Amino acid sequence: MDWYPLVFNPIIKERIWGGTKLRDVLHKPIVSNISGESWELSTVPGDVSVVANGALEGTDLNAVVALNPKAVLGKKVVAQFGDQFPLLFKFLDAREDLSIQVHPNDALAKERHNSFGKTEMWYVMQADPGAQLIVGFKEDSNAEAYKTALAQHQVVDLLAKHSVQKGDVFFLETGTVHAIGAGTLIAEIQQTSDITYRIYDFDRRDDQGNLRELHTELALEAINYQRTESKKTYAQNTNVSNVMVDCPYFTTSFIPLTDTASVHCTNDSFTVLMVMEGDCTLLYGDKKMELTKGTTILLPAALEAVQLKGNAELLEITIS
Known part of the structure; x- marks a missing residue:
C-alpha cells in the first residue's frame, strides 16, 4: 500500500x-x-x-x-x-x-x-x-x-x-x-x-x-x-511543535506556522493534524495537499518526512 x-x-x-x-x-x-x-x-x-x-x-x-x-x-x-x-x-x-x-x-x-x-x-x-x-x-x-x-x-x-x-x-x-x-x-x-x-x-x-x-x-x-x-499553559514558539498535553493516551502539541515546519512522524505512532486557523500546504514525498481551517488529517505511521508550509495554527497529536 x-x-x-x-x-x-x-x-x-x-x-x-x-x-x-x-x-x-x-x-x-x-x-x-x-x-x-x-x-x-x-x-x-x-x-x-x-x-x-x-x-x-x-x-x-x-x-x-x-x-x-x-x-x-x-x-x-x-x-x-x-x-x-x-x-x-x-x-x-x-x-x-x-x-x-x-x-x-x-x-x-x-x-x-x-x-x-x-x-x-x-x-x-x-x-x-x-x-x-x-x-x-x-x-x-x-x-x-x-x-x-x-x-x-x-x-x-x-x-x-x-x-x-x-x-x-x-x-x-x-x-x-x-x-x-x-x-x-x-x-x-x-x-x-x-x-x-x-x-x-x-x-x-x-x-x-x-x-x-x-x-x-x-x-x-x-x-x-x-x-x-x-x-x-504552553509555549508558542513558531514553526516547531510546542507540547500542550502529554498523557498516556495522547500527546498534543501546538504549531504556530509562519514559514516551514517538520511534522513529528515516526513508525511508533500515527499523527493527526487539526487546523485551528489559517491555511497551509502539507508536503510529503514529491506530493502536496492543501489544508484549510477546520481540516483534520490522519498521517499513517508509515509516512515519513512530512512538512508544513504556510501561515496557520495547528494541533499535532501523536501517542508517545
Missing part, C-alpha cells in the same frame, strides 16, 4: 445546545441550526469515519487499520492498544450551555460498559464575550456535599467557572466534572469512548417537553471530588 495523508467525511451530530458555527466558521456540511458536533475521526460503533480522499475513498477507518495495523497506527500504538484506533477527534459548537457531566476511568468503564474511559482535552478555537467553561470543583469536596447540592439544584455553586478566550487549553482527566459553556467553539481530543454520565442539565426540556435523562447514581463513584488544575 502506498500510504498517504487521509481525510475523512465529518459525522455531524445535532444537539439541543448546538448552533451554526460548524458551518459558518469551519465549513462543515451541517443541515440544521442545532448542529453541535462534527466527529472528525471516530471508530465508535455506529459512527465509524469513512475516508474522503485518494485510493481508499469510501473505506471506513476500521477497515483501513485492518489493512496493516502497524503501518497505520504505529508499532508502539499497536503494542499498547491493539488494532483499534484509540482516539476520537471532534469539533463542538455550543450555542447554549452543555449539561454538566463526568466520564468514568478505564477500570470503571470496562467493568460497566466494556469500554475505554474518557480522558480528554479542549482547545478553545473561538469564544464569544463572557463565555465560560466549568471544570472541576472550586474547593475540595466530597460525595455528601455534592449530593446535597444536587438535590437542591445548586451543584453549579460547587464548581469552578473559567472565563475563556481563543487558545485556552484544558486537560480533563477522567472523573473531572465539567461543562462546555455557551458561545464556545472547541476542538476536542479524547479516548475512543462515548460514555458520559449527565449530572445536571439546568432543568431543560427537549422538543417533546421532556427532561433529559440524568445518571446521578452512576456518576457518584466516577467523580473526583478534589480540586484540580486543569488549565494548561
